[in-house]
Amino acid sequence: MSSDTGISLSSYDEDQGSKLIRKAREAPFVSIEMAGFAAIVAYGLYRLKSRGHTKMSVHLIHMHVAAQGFVVGAMTLGMGYFLYQEFWGKPKP
Structure with a gap:
């Protein structure tokens, strides 16, 4: 029996800052989502x-809906962007 699972241990060696930077380069819309969410929370x-x-519960519900709507919208735009790059943005051979 082989104990090789094919898992690279190099990802376990990086710290949180470098992991966040690497993820931001791989998927830039995640950074936009996080920044927008933080901005909406700060505004709230x-x-x-x-x-x-206005009651506190109503205010919190409005802020929750605004933050969630921003994240879902950014995810939709990001997915559309990556689909465009994958299928229509590449030159045909």
Whole structure:
């Protein structure tokens, strides 16, 4: 029996910063999603102070829907971009 599983251990040696940079280069839309999500959360926290007579639960639901919508939209655009590159962007042989 062979104990070779084909798993490379080099990915276990990298730290979190270099892993994040590598993943950002492989899939740039993930970085955009994370930045947009963080911006929406920061805006929600900023607006939390001056929400007026709006209930806290309603404010949090609106921020949750906005953040989730941004991430889903960015994922859809990223998938469309990569599909375009894969199927229509390559020159035909």
